[in-house]
Amino acid sequence: MSAYSLGSLLHEGKAKRVHATDQPDLVAVEFKDDATAFNALKTAQLVGKGELNCQISALLFELLARQGIPTHYLGLGEGEHGGHWMLVRPVRIVPIEVVIRNLAAGSLCRQMPIEAGTPLEPPLLDLYYKDDGLADPLLTEARLQHLGLLDSSQRQELERLAREVNAALQEVLASVGLILVDFKIELGFTADGQLVVADEISPDTCRLWDRGIADSDDRILDKDRFRRDLGGVVEAYGQVLKRLQGVCPQPEVYR
Known part of the structure; x- marks a missing residue:
């Protein structure tokens, strides 16, 4: 039951x-x-x-x-x-997509004179207003303040959590031969006001490259396979899961 x-x-x-x-x-x-x-x-x-x-x-x-x-x-x-x-847990989602980029790829290379694959040190953190109707625009400091979505302490906590997530993901993914190029996360407030990571963390939200493959298409193990009509999307996601299962404990079932 x-x-x-x-x-x-x-x-x-x-x-x-x-x-x-x-x-x-x-x-x-x-x-x-x-x-x-x-x-x-x-x-x-x-x-x-x-x-x-x-x-x-x-x-x-x-x-x-x-x-x-x-x-x-x-x-x-x-x-x-x-x-x-x-x-x-139910959370009140903050309507901000938090993106951390460890290597230049995707839209960043279309918006800035930077070559794909260029390491970004420190990792670049960008905030986007989550609204499909507005095409998720990039938030400047002034725009963020104007919207009033977060106070200064909440903004600092959001960025601290995002960078901690980046460090944790980079470590485990590197251990299974994957490069975390970039990723986006969403955060939300619990009923008692705690800011937590929410939504999902998957190849839909992370750009992942196979460290052992040089070819710029074949190394892709994320949603870019769908975006770019490369095929093998489910197979790529399955490979990511199999590698993580080799180093992570079996997830708990809610009871």
Whole structure:
């Protein structure tokens, strides 16, 4: 018998559905097989993608927790809610995407005179306003202050957490032969006001290269395979999961 019952659908995004449960301090997240790019101008169904992202996110959230980095994650689902379901604490998401870049790639190389693959030291941290209708614009310091989304101490905490996440992810991914080029995370406030890492951490949200492959296309193990029509998206995500399973404990099931 499950420790919870599903309630109403609270929110549906491009990659996940968020459901209420019969417990006010518990939310169920369903990872979908939908693949989207360019603000959903490009879409597809990739069977198995949702489960892979859920399992990878679970491993990485538990890794962060072991290093003292707070997240909304509570455990994986079981039974009919197994595989692509995750149980989390409800949070009030801050409408800011936090992006950390360790190497230059993607949009940064289109916006700045910098060659792809150039190391960024220290890693570049960018904040974007999360709004598909506005195409997630880059936030300047003045724009952030004008929107009033965070006070100065919350801003400092957000950036501190993001850099701690970067260090933790770089270490574990390097141990399995992967380069963390860049990634984006979302954060949210719990009911008691704690700022925690939320959403997901997966090849959908991280740019990952195989350290042992020189070819600029073949080394890609992330969503860029879908963006650039390289094929093998699910296979690449599966390879990331298999490598992480080799160094991370099996994720907990919520009970």
